[in-house]
Amino acid sequence: MAGPTSGAATAGGVPSAAPPVAMPAEEHLDMRKLVTFLLMVLGMFMAILDIQIVSASLPEIQAGLGASSDEIPWIQTSYLIAEVIMIPLSGYLSRMLSTRWLFTISAGGFTVMSVLCGLSNSMGEMILWRTLQGFLGGAMIPMVFASAYTIFPRSKMHIVSPLIGLVATLAPTIGPTLGGYLTEFLSWHWLFFINVVPGIVVTLAAFFLIDFDKPDLSLLSRFDWWGFLGLAVFLGTMEYVLEEGAADDWFAEPTIVMMTAIMTLGGFLFFWRAFTAEEPIVRLDAFTDRNFAMGSIFSFGLGIGLYGMIYIFPVYLSGVRGHNSLQIGETMMVTGVAMFLTAPIAGRLVQSVDLRLVMGVGFALFALSAWMMTGLTDDWDYWEIFLPQVLRGISLMLCMVPVSNIALGMLPPEQVKNASGLFNLTRNLGGAVGLALINTILSNREDVHFARLAESVNGANDSAAGALATLTQAFAGLGDAAESAAYATLARMVSVQAMVMSLIDLFVLLTGLFLGLAFLLFFVQRPAIGGGGGGGGH
Template sequence: MANATTATPPMMDAAAPPSERIQPRRLIAFLIMVFGMFMAILDIQVVSASLSEIQAGLSASSSEVSWVQTSYLIAEVIAIPLSGFMSRALGTRMLFAISAAGFTVASFLCGFASTIEQMILWRAVQGFLGGGMVPTVFASAYIVFPRSKFHIVGPIIGLVATLAPTIGPTVGGIITDWMSWHWLFFINILPGIAITVGVLALVDFDEPHLALLDNFDWWGLITMAGFLGSLEYVLEEGPQYEWLQDTSVATCAAICVVSAIFFFYRVLTAEEPIVDLRTFSNRNFAVGCLISFCVGIGLYGLTYIYPRYLAEVRGYSALQIGETMFVSGITMFLTAPVVGRLMQKVDLRLIIATGIIIFALGSYQMTWITRDYDFYELLVPQILRGIGMMLAMVPANNIALGMLPQERVKNASGLFNLTRNLGGALGLAVINQVLNERTDLHISRLQERVNWGNTTATETLNMLAQKFVGAGDASLMAMKQLSQIVHRQAVVMGYGDAFFMLTVFYFCLSLTVLLLKKPNMFAPVEPAH
């Protein structure tokens, strides 16, 4: 007895119960699923740097080609919350295999699309099936592995969820530059086949409950699709079409409101709701979802704003943008194992608050942006962004999902991932609106100051006129170039305002950790009610 009580920690680890060990088969199966999730999330942003090439290849208008991304996002945002119910009904193995196989076929058809209509259709199918993979991986991480291993699996899924959209433009730019835009989709085919076969062969996490399909809530699905799909459209298209002044945006806003009313009524009264909102009664899950929503704003917002600045102001190609943006991706990759170690020793709430503040500091450095900001000026802000994102996201995953009863995790994973995507959609809408409004404001203010009484403006105009002597109407060309300079300066000032808005927002967000209960990852889980 004495020997047993004085066993050293290594001896105790060696005698750890089987439930605390990760089975190699399950670990390999999980990593295959993680790669599938990476592929699905990557495809959201992988086309963003190559839309002009796709537009030219399909002879589409600029408004039509935007639907290559919008259709994917709308379909995905509907599939993500649905995945919880489908995972319980079909089982993880069958749902993931169907999703991976369908995603692969849709990718193949996207690559061979000859019209914009075909591309939009297959992108929507691709988004819907890809949306089923993401929350399934999150749920599996917190169901399959013991709590003592959450500090290992948490950084893996957190890294993929944040890294994939960050490097999407980089990967897309490289593929399009080296081959053609068709390969943005063909590159999914071999990995997709391998993932499908691997999942069918190795995944054995749970059993299907096909009887649940007998009570499938079709009205719940229809109202949820109307609510989330129209909301995504309003957020995507609203900023460029003056919101409710555009008929299609106003119509979708009305559909969104009506569908939302019926959807919430349905899920709160149905015997087997398509989404169980009762999980929000868990405080840490609810606050974790709020943090996920707000982190989504920064994750997708900055993945949009940096490339737009580099293209619009610096005139960078897709490949140059990708090379510049890759810094955040490398930083996230290097930070992930550090976060895993910290989670074993430091209060998760403190890690989240530190990450949000670091993210805010990275945005603050960009408030001084000028038209000369290049790779080296963007280096430190991007490093801070990568570190902050990982420190905030990974512990938030564990706090929100790791403390829930296992029977609630599948449904909760869909809701948690939905909040991140909706945060991204809202972030893009707000950032676009801020850029548009502040740029217009700065243009009007600068034009008021650029007059004949302004010595600097007069000297600049005379210098430009001399440059164009002999090339036609020198004074008119000088005025035109001065107007372009004013417009570019106004655009840069608009970017500075957007970064300042994000800075204030994230400093305030860091206070939300005070709402979290101190998590104990080794305490017994509260039973579901």
């Protein structure tokens, strides 16, 4: 297991068994590698951004393509399914093709698909190009994490770690805001065209600048096609079930039952090949490292918190407060600003403080942020949710920077590529599972609260009777329809209160989740201060 006694590094960040000539490399930050890495991070930013950038503009895309309400969610679902398949596969492909060629293909393909998405004239075209965009772009995300932990010395990880942590959390946070602005002032086509110029830059940079490793084309002849089939079926159907299950009442819908059965078969095939194939496309041996396993659990939990909150706040701001996409984006930018300002602080902390303590503070702040929201009412707006959003932004950065160091920083270099795919997969799956649970809980609890509130809204309740009389008088101009309008308005008021109460239930659950994650830190082996690096590990 990785730890301070495993020969990973001395306190100064120099491998204990390294010859003296290795010391200058630990102190020197190669500027060519840094510039290359920054451009790779830009590619990762685009890939993560495109998950959420369309979310605030789906009605405009629907109108532009003449799509039905059932078809339009597939603009996001198709992207997510394809991306979640590529992320764990990227480790094998980057070993086979090299980081240079896979990143070039990924960035170039992502850019081309972005253009085709913007030029789409039908829903069928859009879904096809979004699927390919997600599949090709998905490889950039784990490759950035893997490169960070293989090309930079341990002593410089306080510069690199906050950068990838910031991008991983900031991109989905600002996605709906940026999408809203582009759609409002240009058109929905620019949700995709915005990728073209940076995509070309990243593609050229990847081709001309990346030289971190060499391809191993012998892996092509040993490619486990059955394992790939199992992986694609398992993760693809799982993403579908999680995305569509809540809306379709889960196993009451035959399609969900069928997809779950296919998912089970795909999972069996994938895990069978993972443990028996001569060269499995995804190696699971990284999970034998306790810190990687615990880091993956934390990443899963952070996925629930990150994507869950990005979903919950717009539900409240639009459904209760009646805000449009631009107002929602401007309100939620508070979290993004807090992340940005906290990133350098988090980088310094992981350099000098026990990573478990930094994460513990982060989990506690997230729990506090969620707990503050349990006082939610239907008249809370920008300033009432300002402090909880600031705390959430700070907490996400304090968690994301050390969690990647805990999970990947102590692994040997030959394991990092594959482990990076698994690590990033856990965050995406956490988001998918979290959103499915949130939608289910929100729907069920809203029904329960509405039923309970409706029981008390009757003629025997003086407050309800008074409110009904006031509303009837207000609608007096409608004549005989005044009483019906009053009842409808009262029902909407009860529905809003039921929604607020169900949101409070979710915030209570999120508080418990993050307190639980903080408790799990006791099972993490103490990693060396300063995080990971290319030479760390066993």
